[in-house]
Protein backbone atom coordinates (compact mmCIF):
# COMPACT_ATOMS: atom_id res chain seq x y z
CA UNK A 261 0.00 0.00 0.00
CA UNK A 262 1.23 3.48 -0.85
CA UNK A 263 0.67 7.04 0.37
CA UNK A 264 2.34 10.38 -0.35
CA UNK A 265 4.71 12.45 1.71
CA UNK A 266 6.69 15.63 1.17
CA UNK A 267 10.46 15.11 1.32
CA UNK A 268 13.37 17.49 1.62
CA UNK A 269 15.30 15.99 -1.30
CA UNK A 270 18.44 18.07 -0.53
CA UNK A 271 19.06 21.23 1.51
CA UNK A 272 18.07 24.48 -0.21
CA UNK A 273 15.15 26.72 -1.16
CA UNK A 274 11.42 25.85 -1.12
CA UNK A 275 11.72 23.89 -4.39
CA UNK A 276 13.72 21.11 -2.73
CA UNK A 277 10.41 20.00 -1.18
CA UNK A 278 9.05 17.17 -3.31
CA UNK A 279 5.72 15.36 -3.21
CA UNK A 280 6.62 11.67 -3.52
CA UNK A 281 4.92 8.29 -3.36
CA UNK A 282 6.11 6.14 -0.45
CA UNK A 283 5.34 2.86 1.30
CA UNK A 284 2.49 3.24 3.77
CA UNK A 285 4.09 3.09 7.25
CA UNK A 286 3.00 0.23 9.53
CA UNK A 287 2.39 1.17 13.20
CA UNK A 288 4.71 -0.64 15.61
CA UNK A 289 3.63 -1.73 19.09
CA UNK A 290 2.36 1.31 21.00
CA UNK A 291 1.97 3.36 17.81
CA UNK A 292 -1.03 4.70 15.91
CA UNK A 293 -1.11 5.39 12.18
CA UNK A 294 -2.76 8.79 11.73
CA UNK A 295 -4.40 9.92 8.49
CA UNK A 296 -3.30 13.55 8.48
CA UNK A 297 -5.95 16.28 8.17
CA UNK A 298 -3.70 19.21 9.14
CA UNK A 299 0.08 19.52 9.53
CA UNK A 300 1.77 22.58 10.99
CA UNK A 301 4.56 24.55 9.30
CA UNK A 302 7.04 26.31 11.59
CA UNK A 303 10.15 28.47 11.61
CA UNK A 304 12.15 25.36 12.57
CA UNK A 305 11.10 23.67 9.32
CA UNK A 306 12.66 26.49 7.34
CA UNK A 307 15.97 26.06 9.16
CA UNK A 308 16.04 22.27 8.79
CA UNK A 309 15.20 22.59 5.08
CA UNK A 310 17.90 25.17 4.46
CA UNK A 311 20.80 24.02 6.59
CA UNK A 312 22.44 20.61 6.98
CA UNK A 313 24.67 21.62 9.90
CA UNK A 314 22.00 22.33 12.52
CA UNK A 315 22.02 19.86 15.41
CA UNK A 316 19.20 17.36 15.03
CA UNK A 317 18.85 17.75 11.23
CA UNK A 318 18.00 14.34 9.72
CA UNK A 319 19.83 13.11 6.62
CA UNK A 320 18.14 13.81 3.29
CA UNK A 321 15.67 12.70 2.08
CA UNK A 322 13.52 13.40 5.14
CA UNK A 323 10.05 14.70 5.97
CA UNK A 324 9.45 17.88 7.98
CA UNK A 325 6.55 18.67 10.26
CA UNK A 326 6.48 18.92 14.05
CA UNK A 327 2.73 18.66 14.63
CA UNK A 328 -0.31 16.90 13.17
CA UNK A 329 -4.04 16.48 13.61
CA UNK A 330 -5.85 13.62 11.91
CA UNK A 331 -7.86 10.45 12.19
CA UNK A 332 -6.54 7.30 13.88
CA UNK A 333 -6.43 4.88 10.96
CA UNK A 334 -4.61 1.79 12.23
CA UNK A 335 -3.51 0.77 15.72
CA UNK A 336 -0.29 -1.07 16.57
CA UNK A 337 -0.21 -3.74 19.27
CA UNK A 338 -0.90 -2.72 22.88
CA UNK A 339 -2.56 0.58 21.95
CA UNK A 340 -5.15 0.89 24.69
CA UNK A 341 -6.86 4.28 24.65
CA UNK A 342 -6.97 5.66 21.09
CA UNK A 343 -9.82 4.19 19.00
CA UNK A 344 -9.92 3.76 15.19
CA UNK A 345 -11.64 6.73 13.55
CA UNK A 346 -10.94 9.04 16.48
CA UNK A 347 -9.61 12.56 15.72
CA UNK A 348 -6.27 13.02 17.50
CA UNK A 349 -3.59 15.71 17.82
CA UNK A 350 0.08 15.27 18.60
CA UNK A 351 3.70 16.26 18.18
CA UNK A 352 6.00 14.24 15.97
CA UNK A 353 9.16 15.69 17.54
CA UNK A 354 10.46 15.10 13.97
CA UNK A 355 11.60 11.62 14.89
CA UNK A 356 13.69 9.73 12.35
CA UNK A 357 12.98 12.36 9.71
CA UNK A 358 9.36 11.17 9.43
CA UNK A 359 7.49 14.36 10.25
CA UNK A 360 3.92 15.45 9.66
CA UNK A 361 4.11 16.62 6.01
CA UNK A 362 2.58 13.30 4.90
CA UNK A 363 -0.77 11.72 4.14
CA UNK A 364 -0.17 9.19 6.92
CA UNK A 365 2.25 9.15 9.83
CA UNK A 366 2.86 6.71 12.70
CA UNK A 367 3.12 8.25 16.18
CA UNK A 368 3.41 6.80 19.68
CA UNK A 369 0.03 6.68 21.40
CA UNK A 370 1.66 8.53 24.31
CA UNK A 371 2.00 11.66 22.12
CA UNK A 372 -1.64 11.69 20.95
CA UNK A 373 -4.56 13.50 22.56
CA UNK A 374 -8.22 13.26 21.50
CA UNK A 375 -9.54 16.36 19.71
CA UNK A 376 -12.96 17.47 21.02
CA UNK A 377 -15.88 17.13 18.58
CA UNK A 378 -16.49 20.10 16.32
CA UNK A 379 -12.95 21.50 16.59
CA UNK A 380 -11.31 22.59 13.33
CA UNK A 381 -8.19 20.38 12.71
CA UNK A 382 -6.26 23.38 11.32
CA UNK A 383 -6.91 25.35 14.51
CA UNK A 384 -6.13 22.34 16.71
CA UNK A 385 -2.75 21.78 15.03
CA UNK A 386 -1.68 25.29 16.07
CA UNK A 387 -1.88 24.20 19.71
CA UNK A 388 0.53 21.29 19.50
CA UNK A 389 3.87 23.08 19.33
CA UNK A 390 3.06 26.81 19.14
CA UNK A 391 0.63 27.05 22.06
CA UNK A 392 2.51 24.44 24.10
CA UNK A 393 5.71 26.46 23.56
CA UNK A 394 3.92 29.67 24.52
CA UNK A 395 2.30 28.04 27.56
CA UNK A 396 5.63 26.63 28.78
CA UNK A 397 7.38 29.97 28.26
CA UNK A 398 4.66 31.91 30.14
CA UNK A 399 3.82 29.51 32.93
CA UNK A 400 6.78 27.15 33.37
CA UNK A 401 9.72 29.43 32.58
CA UNK A 402 8.58 32.98 33.47
CA UNK A 403 5.72 32.09 35.85
CA UNK A 404 3.83 35.20 34.80
CA UNK A 405 1.27 36.45 37.30
CA UNK A 406 -1.89 38.52 36.74
CA UNK A 407 -1.10 42.22 36.22
CA UNK A 408 2.56 41.68 35.27
CA UNK A 409 3.96 43.56 32.29
CA UNK A 410 5.40 41.41 29.52
CA UNK A 411 7.20 42.10 26.24
CA UNK A 412 6.67 39.57 23.44
CA UNK A 413 9.02 39.61 20.45
CA UNK A 414 8.00 38.07 17.14
CA UNK A 415 4.45 38.73 18.30
CA UNK A 416 2.79 38.24 14.90
CA UNK A 417 4.35 34.79 14.41
CA UNK A 418 2.93 31.38 15.23
CA UNK A 419 4.34 31.29 18.76
CA UNK A 420 4.00 35.06 19.25
CA UNK A 421 0.24 35.13 18.56
CA UNK A 422 -0.13 32.15 20.94
CA UNK A 423 1.83 34.02 23.63
CA UNK A 424 -0.51 37.00 23.24
CA UNK A 425 -3.67 34.88 23.46
CA UNK A 426 -2.42 33.01 26.54
CA UNK A 427 -0.89 36.16 28.06
CA UNK A 428 -4.27 37.88 27.84
CA UNK A 429 -5.98 34.91 29.53
CA UNK A 430 -3.31 35.09 32.27
CA UNK A 431 -4.14 38.78 32.83
CA UNK A 432 -0.77 40.19 31.70
CA UNK A 433 -0.28 43.74 30.41
CA UNK A 434 1.36 43.13 27.04
CA UNK A 435 3.82 44.94 24.76
CA UNK A 436 4.70 43.34 21.45
CA UNK A 437 7.25 43.85 18.68
CA UNK A 438 6.09 43.31 15.10
CA UNK A 439 6.36 44.87 11.65
CA UNK A 440 3.97 47.76 11.07
CA UNK A 441 1.70 45.68 8.81
CA UNK A 442 0.98 43.37 11.77
CA UNK A 443 0.17 46.06 14.34
CA UNK A 444 -3.59 45.86 13.90
CA UNK A 445 -3.48 42.10 14.59
CA UNK A 446 -1.22 42.48 17.62
CA UNK A 447 -3.48 45.21 19.04
CA UNK A 448 -6.56 43.04 18.43
CA UNK A 449 -4.86 40.31 20.47
CA UNK A 450 -4.56 42.75 23.36
CA UNK A 451 -0.99 44.10 23.17
CA UNK A 452 0.55 47.52 22.62
CA UNK A 453 2.42 47.17 19.31
CA UNK A 454 6.01 48.37 18.84
CA UNK A 455 7.62 48.53 15.39
CA UNK A 456 10.99 46.84 15.93
CA UNK A 457 12.20 48.10 12.56
CA UNK A 458 11.81 51.80 13.35
CA UNK A 459 11.39 52.14 17.14
CA UNK A 460 13.66 51.56 20.13
CA UNK A 461 11.75 48.86 22.04
CA UNK A 462 13.94 49.27 25.14
CA UNK A 463 13.04 52.96 25.47
CA UNK A 464 9.34 52.38 24.69
CA UNK A 465 8.94 49.57 27.21
CA UNK A 466 10.96 51.23 29.97
CA UNK A 467 8.99 54.46 29.52
CA UNK A 468 5.54 52.83 29.35
CA UNK A 469 6.10 50.46 32.25
CA UNK A 470 7.97 52.97 34.40
CA UNK A 471 11.16 50.94 34.80
CA UNK A 472 10.98 47.85 32.60
CA UNK A 473 9.01 44.69 31.91
CA UNK A 474 8.56 41.87 34.41
CA UNK A 475 9.26 39.32 31.68
CA UNK A 476 10.54 39.41 28.09
CA UNK A 477 9.99 36.56 25.61
CA UNK A 478 12.64 36.42 22.91
CA UNK A 479 12.54 33.89 20.04
CA UNK A 480 14.72 36.12 17.81
CA UNK A 481 18.23 35.64 19.25
CA UNK A 482 21.48 37.35 18.27
CA UNK A 483 23.85 39.20 20.60
CA UNK A 484 22.46 42.72 20.28
CA UNK A 485 18.83 41.58 20.35
CA UNK A 486 19.26 39.53 23.54
CA UNK A 487 21.27 42.25 25.28
CA UNK A 488 18.51 44.75 24.46
CA UNK A 489 15.84 42.32 25.64
CA UNK A 490 17.67 42.15 28.94
CA UNK A 491 17.83 45.96 29.03
CA UNK A 492 14.04 46.12 28.63
CA UNK A 493 13.59 44.22 31.93
CA UNK A 494 13.03 45.75 35.32
CA UNK A 495 15.50 44.80 38.06
CA UNK A 496 14.82 41.14 38.91
CA UNK A 497 12.77 40.55 35.72
CA UNK A 498 12.87 37.30 33.72
CA UNK A 499 14.20 36.91 30.20
CA UNK A 500 12.95 33.82 28.39
CA UNK A 501 14.96 33.07 25.26
CA UNK A 502 13.49 30.28 23.17
CA UNK A 503 14.54 30.55 19.54
CA UNK A 504 16.72 32.00 16.82
CA UNK A 505 14.22 33.41 14.31
CA UNK A 506 16.90 36.03 13.55
CA UNK A 507 18.60 33.34 11.41
CA UNK A 508 15.98 34.20 8.76
CA UNK A 509 17.68 37.52 8.10
CA UNK A 510 21.11 37.10 9.70
CA UNK A 511 21.92 33.51 8.65
CA UNK A 512 23.62 30.82 10.77
CA UNK A 513 26.11 33.21 12.51
CA UNK A 514 23.12 34.34 14.62
CA UNK A 515 23.36 31.02 16.51
CA UNK A 516 26.91 31.39 17.97
CA UNK A 517 26.16 35.08 18.68
CA UNK A 518 23.06 34.01 20.60
CA UNK A 519 25.03 31.45 22.61
CA UNK A 520 27.60 34.12 23.43
CA UNK A 521 24.86 36.50 24.62
CA UNK A 522 23.24 33.77 26.72
CA UNK A 523 26.60 33.02 28.42
CA UNK A 524 27.32 36.73 28.90
CA UNK A 525 23.92 37.51 30.44
CA UNK A 526 24.15 34.45 32.68
CA UNK A 527 27.61 35.57 33.87
CA UNK A 528 26.47 39.15 34.60
CA UNK A 529 22.79 38.81 35.44
CA UNK A 530 22.62 42.09 37.37
CA UNK A 531 19.70 40.76 39.37
CA UNK A 532 17.90 39.65 36.21
CA UNK A 533 17.30 35.99 35.69
CA UNK A 534 17.72 34.30 32.33
CA UNK A 535 15.51 31.27 31.94
CA UNK A 536 16.04 28.69 29.25
CA UNK A 537 13.32 26.94 27.49
CA UNK A 538 12.25 23.44 28.52
CA UNK A 539 12.10 20.60 26.02
CA UNK A 540 8.42 19.97 25.20
CA UNK A 541 8.97 16.24 24.69
CA UNK A 542 10.79 15.55 27.93
CA UNK A 543 7.91 15.55 30.39
CA UNK A 544 5.11 13.47 28.86
CA UNK A 545 2.70 13.98 31.78
CA UNK A 546 3.02 17.77 31.48
CA UNK A 547 2.71 17.57 27.67
CA UNK A 548 -0.52 15.54 27.88
CA UNK A 549 -2.09 17.60 30.67
CA UNK A 550 -1.29 20.94 29.01
CA UNK A 551 -2.28 19.96 25.48
CA UNK A 552 -5.59 18.59 26.84
CA UNK A 553 -6.18 21.91 28.65
CA UNK A 554 -5.42 23.88 25.47
CA UNK A 555 -7.79 21.70 23.40
CA UNK A 556 -10.52 22.39 25.97
CA UNK A 557 -9.86 26.14 25.74
CA UNK A 558 -10.16 25.90 21.96
CA UNK A 559 -13.37 23.87 22.09
CA UNK A 560 -14.83 26.44 24.53
CA UNK A 561 -13.93 29.31 22.15
CA UNK A 562 -11.55 30.89 24.67
CA UNK A 563 -8.65 30.86 22.24
CA UNK A 564 -8.75 31.32 18.49
CA UNK A 565 -5.43 30.55 16.76
CA UNK A 566 -4.41 32.87 13.94
CA UNK A 567 -4.02 30.85 10.74
CA UNK A 568 -1.87 32.57 8.14
CA UNK A 569 -3.02 30.29 5.29
CA UNK A 570 -4.36 26.79 4.66
CA UNK A 571 -2.43 25.17 1.84
CA UNK A 572 -2.84 21.65 0.40
CA UNK A 573 -0.13 19.24 1.57
CA UNK A 574 0.98 18.57 -1.99
CA UNK A 575 1.79 22.30 -2.30
CA UNK A 576 4.18 22.41 0.66
CA UNK A 577 6.76 24.17 -1.52
CA UNK A 578 4.29 27.07 -1.92
CA UNK A 579 3.82 27.21 1.86
CA UNK A 580 7.60 27.39 2.28
CA UNK A 581 7.85 30.19 -0.30
CA UNK A 582 5.46 32.16 1.94
CA UNK A 583 7.47 31.12 5.04
CA UNK A 584 10.64 32.31 3.31
CA UNK A 585 9.08 35.67 2.42
CA UNK A 586 8.09 36.40 6.04
CA UNK A 587 4.92 38.01 4.62
CA UNK A 588 2.44 36.23 6.85
CA UNK A 589 1.05 36.38 10.37
CA UNK A 590 0.12 33.44 12.59
CA UNK A 591 0.70 29.82 11.56
CA UNK A 592 0.85 28.29 8.09
CA UNK A 593 -1.10 25.02 7.99
CA UNK A 594 -0.93 22.23 5.40
CA UNK A 595 -4.24 20.49 4.85
CA UNK A 596 -4.99 17.02 3.52
CA UNK A 597 -7.89 14.68 2.79
CA UNK A 598 -11.55 15.54 2.51
Ligand SMILES: NC(=O)c1ccc[n+]([C@@H]2O[C@H](COP(=O)([O-])OP(=O)(O)OC[C@H]3O[C@@H](n4cnc5c(N)ncnc54)[C@H](OP(=O)(O)O)[C@@H]3O)[C@@H](O)[C@H]2O)c1
Pocket residue numbers: 301302303304389390393413414415416417418419420437438439440442456479480485502503504505506537538540586588589590591
Ligand atom coordinates in the same frame (compact mmCIF):
# COMPACT_ATOMS: atom_id res chain seq x y z
N1 LIG B 1 12.07 26.24 21.93
C1 LIG B 1 11.02 25.68 21.35
O1 LIG B 1 10.51 24.63 21.75
C2 LIG B 1 10.39 26.38 20.20
C3 LIG B 1 9.17 25.91 19.69
C4 LIG B 1 8.59 26.58 18.62
C5 LIG B 1 9.27 27.67 18.10
N2 LIG B 1 10.46 28.06 18.59
C6 LIG B 1 11.21 29.19 18.01
O2 LIG B 1 10.43 30.33 18.07
C7 LIG B 1 10.74 31.16 16.98
C8 LIG B 1 9.48 31.66 16.33
O3 LIG B 1 8.79 30.57 15.74
P1 LIG B 1 7.45 30.81 14.94
O4 LIG B 1 7.07 29.49 14.34
O5 LIG B 1 6.50 31.58 15.74
O6 LIG B 1 8.01 31.75 13.77
P2 LIG B 1 7.21 32.64 12.76
O7 LIG B 1 5.77 32.30 12.74
O8 LIG B 1 7.99 32.58 11.49
O9 LIG B 1 7.34 34.08 13.38
C9 LIG B 1 8.53 34.75 13.48
C10 LIG B 1 8.19 36.21 13.72
O10 LIG B 1 9.42 36.84 14.02
C11 LIG B 1 9.24 38.19 13.70
N3 LIG B 1 10.56 38.82 13.67
C12 LIG B 1 11.61 38.56 12.87
N4 LIG B 1 12.66 39.32 13.25
C13 LIG B 1 12.25 40.05 14.32
C14 LIG B 1 12.86 41.00 15.19
N5 LIG B 1 14.13 41.37 15.01
N6 LIG B 1 12.14 41.53 16.21
C15 LIG B 1 10.85 41.17 16.39
N7 LIG B 1 10.20 40.28 15.61
C16 LIG B 1 10.90 39.74 14.59
C17 LIG B 1 8.41 38.27 12.46
O11 LIG B 1 7.58 39.39 12.66
P3 LIG B 1 7.06 40.43 11.55
O12 LIG B 1 6.48 39.59 10.41
O13 LIG B 1 6.03 41.21 12.27
O14 LIG B 1 8.26 41.23 11.11
C18 LIG B 1 7.58 36.95 12.56
O15 LIG B 1 6.25 37.22 12.86
C19 LIG B 1 11.67 30.38 16.07
O16 LIG B 1 12.99 30.79 16.30
C20 LIG B 1 11.51 28.98 16.53
O17 LIG B 1 12.71 28.27 16.35
C21 LIG B 1 11.01 27.44 19.64
